[in-house]
Amino acid sequence: MEEYIVRPIGVVRSALKDPADAPKQGALTGQEAEIVVNPAYLSALEGLENRGKIIVICWMHHADRGLLKVHPRGQEDRPERGIFSTRSPHRPNPVSLHTVTLLSIDRNVLRVRGMDAVDGTPVVDIKPHSPELDG
Amino acid sequence: MEEYIVRPIGVVRSALKDPADAPKQGALTGQEAEIVVNPAYLSALEGLENRGKIIVICWMHHADRGLLKVHPRGQEDRPERGIFSTRSPHRPNPVSLHTVTLLSIDRNVLRVRGMDAVDGTPVVDIKPHSPELDG
Numbered sequence: 001m002e003e004y005i006v007r008p009i010g011v012v013r014s015a016l017k018d019p020a021d022a023p024k025q026g027a028l029t030g031q032e033a034e035i036v037v038n039p040a041y042l043s044a045l046e047g048l049e050n051r052g053k054i055i056v057i058c059w060m061h062h063a064d065r066g067l068l069k070v071h072p073r074g075q076e077d078r079p080e081r082g083i084f085s086t087r088s089p090h091r092p093n094p095v096s097l098h099t100v101t102l103l104s105i106d107r108n109v110l111r112v113r114g115m116d117a118v119d120g121t122p123v124v125d126i127k128p129h130s131p132e133l134d135g
Numbered sequence: 136m137e138e139y140i141v142r143p144i145g146v147v148r149s150a151l152k153d154p155a156d157a158p159k160q161g162a163l164t165g166q167e168a169e170i171v172v173n174p175a176y177l178s179a180l181e182g183l184e185n186r187g188k189i190i191v192i193c194w195m196h197h198a199d200r201g202l203l204k205v206h207p208r209g210q211e212d213r214p215e216r217g218i219f220s221t222r223s224p225h226r227p228n229p230v231s232l233h234t235v236t237l238l239s240i241d242r243n244v245l246r247v248r249g250m251d252a253v254d255g256t257p258v259v260d261i262k263p264h265s266p267e268l269d270g
Contacts, residue, residue: 001146001173001257004194006139009227038136041227044203047220057230059139068179084261085182087268092144092176093259095192095230099269122136124228126219133222134234135270 006059008122009044010037010108016118019062019089033115035123037108045126049105053129056098056112059122063094099129141194143257144179145172145243151253154197154224168250170258172243180261184240188264191233191247194257198229234264 014033035056037045048054067090069080083091100112110126149168170191172180183189202225204215218226235247245261 001143002196003143004141004196004257006141006228008136008139011136041203041219044217044219044227046204046217048217051220055232057228061137061139068176069181082179082181082183084176084179085186085263087262087265091260092179093141093192095260097190097232097262097269122139125226125230127222127232128220130222131270134232135266 006124008059008124009041010035010123012058012115012117012119012121012123014115014117014119016116019118021118029116030113031115032103032111032113033117035110035112035126037110037123039108042108045105045108048102048110048126048128051102051128053099054102054112055127055129055134056100056115056123057125057127058096058098058117059124060089060094060096061122062089064090065092065094067091095124099134141259143194143259144176145170145258147193147250147252147254147256147258149250149252149254151251154253156253164251165248166250167238167246167248168252170245170247170261172245172258174243177243180240180243183237183245183261183263186237186263188234189237189247190262190264190269191235191250191258192260192262193231193233193252194259195224195229195231196257197224199225200227200229202226230259234269
């Protein structure tokens with residue numbers, strides 16, 4: 001099959017520096033972070049101001065793309081499961097979904113709450129969250 | 136910034152053949168489709184059997200990646216908005232999210248309900264839906 005090229009549109013800036021420190025499903029901890037969007041995409045952000053929840057899609061660049069099974073949440077005592085039945089960052093195409101609360105926008109910088117990706121993680125897309133589509 | 140390569144793990148098989156026929160936000164129409172996963176990833180599907188809702192992530196290969204603003208839902212009478220505040224398939228990295236109901240799995244073929252991607256759309260990832268993370 002054909003391959004496609006992902007060109008990041010921004011980057012995560014966070015106090016979480018090391019993947020080992022990132023809480024599993026840390027969305028639930030309320031971690032705040034910034035999404036710094038490449039200014040070339042500034043006009044693509046128009047209309048986001050009044051959104052409560054957005055979906056930030058990242059590329060987990062530290063992922064092991066060859067892994068097909070894992071112990072859920074890294075717990076060795078739990079039986080291995082197929083990658084596609086887990087939210088592990090290790091997957092053939094390490095795309096991650098982060099449903100976060102948009103706190104503010106200052107030009108190309110979005111401040112968000114509930115972000116578990118570490119500092120430096122490439123951002124590939126931003127979408128409004130829709131309870132109807134995503135709930 | 137660095138670029139990354141997406142290698143599709145499967146393809147959508149659907150009665151929807153033409154992007155013009157695909158209902159906007161057609162997830163809501165209950166369209167059924169098949170996700171045919173490359174057999175190389177068969178073991179990565181283990182554990183999905185008992186999942187009700189899953190998130191299928193596709194690459195919208197017909198997208199215009201240069202578009203930064205659109206009329207929402209293609210309605211010309213509505214003012215243009217930045218791409219990142221819409222669910223348009225046209226975006227810099229045309230990754231799409233489809234929260235669908237998993238009806239059955241037969242080896243590497245998943246039958247799902249609520250899928251608006253057209254026949255032949257590349258699939259890049261499959262994740263279990265989590266009301267806590269995604270709701």
